[in-house]
Each structure stands twice: as structure tokens, then as C-alpha cells.
Amino acid sequence: MAPSFSDIVEEARLSARALLDYGDSFFNPTVRLGVTGLSRAGKTVFITALIHGLTRGGRFPVFEPYASGRIAGARLAPQPDDAVPRFDYENHVRTLIEQRHWPNSTTDISELRLVIDYQRQNGADRTLTIDIVDYPGEWLLDLPLLNRSFEQWSAESLALSREGPRATLAAPWHEHLKTLHPQSRENEQATLAAAKLFTDYLRACRDERFAMSLLPPGRFLMPGNLASSPALTFAPLDVPIDGAAPDGSLWAMMRRRYEAYKDVVVRPFFRDHFARLDRQIVLVDALAAFNAGPEALHDLEAALAGILDCFRIGRSTILSSLFRPRIDRILFAATKADHLHHSSHDRLEAVLRRAVAKAADRAEYAGAAIDVVALAAVRATREAMVARGREKLPSILGTPAPGETANGDTFDGETEVATFPGDLPADPEELFKGGFRGLSSMPSDSADFRFLRFRPPLLERTGKDEPALPHIRLDRALQFLIGDRLQ
Ligand SMILES: Nc1nc2c(ncn2[C@@H]2O[C@H](COP(=O)(O)OP(=O)(O)O)[C@@H](O)[C@H]2O)c(=O)[nH]1
Numbered sequence: 001m002a003p004s005f006s007d008i009v010e011e012a013r014l015s016a017r018a019l020l021d022y023g024d025s026f027f028n029p030t031v032r033l034g035v036t037g038l039s040r041a042g043k044t045v046f047i048t049a050l051i052h053g054l055t056r057g058g059r060f061p062v063f064e065p066y067a068s069g070r071i072a073g074a075r076l077a078p079q080p081d082d083a084v085p086r087f088d089y090e091n092h093v094r095t096l097i098e099q100r101h102w103p104n105s106t107t108d109i110s111e112l113r114l115v116i117d118y119q120r121q122n123g124a125d126r127t128l129t130i131d132i133v134d135y136p137g138e139w140l141l142d143l144p145l146l147n148r149s150f151e152q153w154s155a156e157s158l159a160l161s162r163e164g165p166r167a168t169l170a171a172p173w174h175e176h177l178k179t180l181h182p183q184s185r186e187n188e189q190a191t192l193a194a195a196k197l198f199t200d201y202l203r204a205c206r207d208e209r210f211a212m213s214l215l216p217p218g219r220f221l222m223p224g225n226l227a228s229s230p231a232l233t234f235a236p237l238d239v240p241i242d243g244a245a246p247d248g249s250l251w252a253m254m255r256r257r258y259e260a261y262k263d264v265v266v267r268p269f270f271r272d273h274f275a276r277l278d279r280q281i282v283l284v285d286a287l288a289a290f291n292a293g294p295e296a297l298h299d300l301e302a303a304l305a306g307i308l309d310c311f312r313i314g315r316s317t318i319l320s321s322l323f324r325p326r327i328d329r330i331l332f333a334a335t336k337a338d339h340l341h342h343s344s345h346d347r348l349e350a351v352l353r354r355a356v357a358k359a360a361d362r363a364e365y366a367g368a369a370i371d372v373v374a375l376a377a378v379r380a381t382r383e384a385m386v387a388r389g390r391e392k393l394p395s396i397l398g399t400p401a402p403g404e405t406a407n408g409d410t411f412d413g414e415t416e417v418a419t420f421p422g423d424l425p426a427d428p429e430e431l432f433k434g435g436f437r438g439l440s441s442m443p444s445d446s447a448d449f450r451f452l453r454f455r456p457p458l459l460e461r462t463g464k465d466e467p468a469l470p471h472i473r474l475d476r477a478l479q480f481l482i483g484d485r486l487q
Pocket residue numbers: 037038039040041042043044045046102103104105106335336337338339375376377378379380453454
């Protein structure tokens with residue numbers, strides 16, 4: 001495809017930006033670390049725990065520069081990008097440690113600068129600046145739209161909406177779609193109705209019972225400050241992929257707005273944020289997908305393929321020669337591993353590894369180095385062997401959040417309960433084939449495991465120091481993401 005005028009302008013902007021960033025990092029080595037994942041995957045908790053650990057003396061035996069004592073200290077510095085909200089670290093830590101609540105969820109991009117003073121392996125003193133950028137995974141999954149026309153996107157969205165559990169959820173939208181004539185005159189009311197029904201369908205797919213991942217356009221579910229603007233008011237139409245929209249038609253109107261979405265939302269995100277990242281961690285709530293069943297897992301795999309596609313964009317497609325994405329390491333992390341006994345952590349990792357490998361095949365991925373980890377940024381549970389009848393079962397102990405869960409269990413928010421989450425299957429394929437019926441099918445004393453939300457851990461204070469937050473494999477994630485930049 002020949003580059004369009006807007007692609008050329010975009011390319012010029014990108015190279016100007018890259019030059020500026022390069023000048024900065026020449027004098028002041030900087031890593032821009034992207035932290036992404038779908039809503040509730042664990043981004044806020046991950047970043048809070050990471051900063052707390054590095055600035056307040058966490059326990060990170062596998063993070064070599066830290067464990068070997070070469071890191072002299074880490075501190076926060078003013079957030080450098082004027083137009084991006086600052087990550088609200090202080091509030092999140094207070095909520096997590098003092099109130100023992102999880103931080104409020106966020107729906108926008110935010111950023112924070114961390115400065116690490118360290119000693120190189122050859123003894124020289126150095127400083128590494130890390131700009132941590134927290135952005136919704138929903139926005140990342142929009143990038144593939146840059147390579148798709150309105151007609152292609154419509155066809156793909158429609159095909160997907162006819163598969164598996166999506167078909168039922170899409171029924172009201174499909175009914176409305178039948179009443180639309182793409183060739184007829186443009187019609188604001190019909191467009192509004194279509195956009196609303198299409199958004200309702202996306203929202204239903206995201207519900208935890210289905211836990212679908214692949215739901216672009218991302219701003220339909222996370223509109224930010226663009227709610228109800230025309231760029232967010234469109235929907236797929238049943239039109240031929242190579243057809244041409246007649247002037248003044250409904251089709252032309254939808255198409256124009258789809259292009260506006262790319263111009264107003266997707267391209268600026270790509271240019272101002274994504275294209276500037278050096279390292280990326282993608283957080284995945286794989287447990288939610290397991291509990292929703294094999295369809296959710298296949299959907300997750302499709303979303304991972306979409307994400308890997310993003311790292312190719314720019315290498316080959318939209319912005320050809322001048323610009324290369326800088327990301328050279330991507331870590332996929334299954335979060336909330338503290339909901340499983342440690343005997344299942346490797347299995348959780350294996351399932352994600354399998355899903356990422358399949359996705360990489362599908363996206364014909366070749367590029368940045370990829371690794372996979374199962375982690376808990378904040379470990380909310382302990383492990384114990386608990387007697388059940390005459391058996392002793394490996395179980396986890398945690399304090400469920402107060403209130404009533406979806407299946408009617410009530411908790412006071414103070415009492416610890418033991419659960420038996422059961423083991424993940426040794427063979428990841430079983431999960432994809434649907435032989436596994438979810439962790440809830442395991443014996444459980446008090447509660448349906450799927451609906452439990454544990455409170456953050458109670459920390460014991462010794463002396464004046466703020467205690468370290470317990471975690472699972474957060475240090476392994478750090479080692480992969482920035483270990484090599486601290487050699
Ligand atoms: N047990 C446990 N729960 C977590 C962890 N990380 C996140 N969560 C849960 O997942 C929810 C969403 O996390 P959050 O970081 O706000 O997700 P975000 O939307 O990606 O920023 C939190 O409110 C917690 O209930 C973790 O490490 N352990």
C-alpha cells in the first residue's frame with residue numbers, strides 16, 4: 001500500500017520526536033517502560049509494588065543488580081511529560097498498606113519517573129532513569145486498526161461476533177444491523193443506536209462470566225474525555241470489503257468516523273506514547289480467563305496475537321523506513337499468582353507461554369525478545385497444609401474483602417479463610433481443549449474460589465521502617481525488564 005499523506009506527516013513527526021528523545025537519553029540514560037494490560041489486569045498494583053520495592057528496600061533476590069548491592073538507591077523525580085497525568089503513587093501506597101484496600105481503578109494513561117543510582121559491574125557510578133508509562137491495554141489493541149479499512153474492520157468484527165458465546169451477546173446489535181441500509185442517506189439517529197448496541201455488546205463480552213479480551217475499538221469501553229464525540233459514534237456495517245461508499249450515505253458517514261477515530265485517537269497514541277517505549281510488560285489476568293472457560297482462553301490468545309501485531313506495525317507496515325519501534329524486550333506476565341498454590345505457579349506460566357507461542361505463530365512474529373512469567377506484584381495470601389477429613393491439602397489462606405460475593409458468601413473483612421484452589425493441569429493443552437472445568441470445581445470449605453477477592457496483606461512493622469510488600473516473582477520480572485541496563 002502506498003503511504004497516504006497523513007502517514008507521511010506522521011512519519012516526519014515521529015522522526016522529530018525520536019531525535020529529541022535520543023538527545024535526552026544520550027546525556028541521561030533513560031528506559032521508557034510501558035506497563036499495559038486490560039482493565040483490572042493489575043497495572044496499578046504492579047507499578048505501585050515495583051516502586052515501593054525499589055525505593056523502600058523490597059526483597060528481590062533474583063534482581064541481580066539489586067541483590068548484589070550495586071543499587072545505591074532509587075528515588076522519584078518529577079514526571080517529565082507535561083500533558084500526561086502523574087501516576088498517583090503516594091495515594092496508591094497509602095491505600096494498599098495503611099488501609100489494606102486495593103487502589104481505585106484508573107482508566108487513563110499515567111506516568112512516573114524513577115531514578116536509580118547504581119554502580120556498574122566495573123565499579124563506575126551511574127544513574128539510570130526509568131519512565132514508567134501505565135496505559136490501558138484496550139488502547140494497544142486499537143493499533144491493528146491502523147492497517148484496516150472500515151470495510152475490513154466491519155467484516156472482521158462481524159465474523160467475530162458470530163462465534164461462540166459472542167453470538168448470543170451480539171443478538172440485539174445484529175437485529176438492529178439488519179434494519180440498516182448502508183447505501184441509504186446518512187442518519188445520525190441510526191448511527192447513535194448502532195454505536196450504542198455495538199458498545200453494549202462489547203461490554204457484555206467483557207463481563208467476568210465471559211472474560212473476553214479482544215474488543216476493539218478500545219475507547220468504546222474506555223472513552224476517557226472523548227465520550228459521545230462523533231469519533232466514537234460509529235459501528236460496523238455489513239458491507240463488501242472492496243466496495244465503495246456512495247457520497248452522503250450511511251456507509252460513508254460510518255467510514256468517515258472510523259477514519260476520524262484513527263486520526264484523533266489511535267495515531268496520536270501510537271506517536272506520543274507507544275512508539276517511544278523501550279521495554280514493555282503486558283499483564284494478563286489469565287486466571288479470569290481460565291474460570292470463564294476455553295472460549296475466553298482462545299479469545300485471550302487472539303488478543304495476544306493482536307498485541308504482538310502491534311510490535312510489528314512500524315517495522316513493516318504503516319511507517320516504513322524512518323521509524324522502527326524501539327521496544328526490544330516484551331514480558332508477558334500472568335498476574336495474581338497468589339491465588340494459586342506455589343505448586344501451580346510454573347503451570348500458570350506454562351499456559352501463558354503456550355498462549356503467547358500460539359499467538360506469535362499466528363502473528364508471524366519476529367522481533368523483540370519475549371519472556372513469560374507468573375507473578376503476584378502484591379502477595380495477599382499465605383500457604384499452609386490444611387486438614388480436610390483425613391487428608392491434608394495444600395491450601396492458601398487470605399482475608400476476603402468484606403461484603404457479599406456474587407454467589408452469596410458473606411465476609412467480615414477481618415477473618416482469614418482457607419481455600420483449596422486446586423492444581424492447574426500439568427498439560428496446558430487441557431485448558432485450551434476445555435477439559436478443565438475451572439478452579440471453582442475444586443473442593444472448597446467455605447467459598448466459591450472464583451469470587452474471592454483477598455484484601456492486601458497485613459504487614460508487620462519492625463522499628464520505624466516501612467515493611468516490604470511480599471510478592472511472587474516480581475524480581476524475575478525486573479531482571480528481565482531492566483537488569484541488562486544496570487550492568
Ligand atoms: N491477590 C492479588 N490481587 C491483585 C494483584 N494485582 C491486582 N489484584 C487485583 O486486581 C484488581 C485490579 O488491579 P489494578 O492494578 O487496579 O488493575 P489495572 O486496572 O490493570 O490497573 C485489584 O483491585 C486487586 O483486586 C495481586 O498481585 N494479588
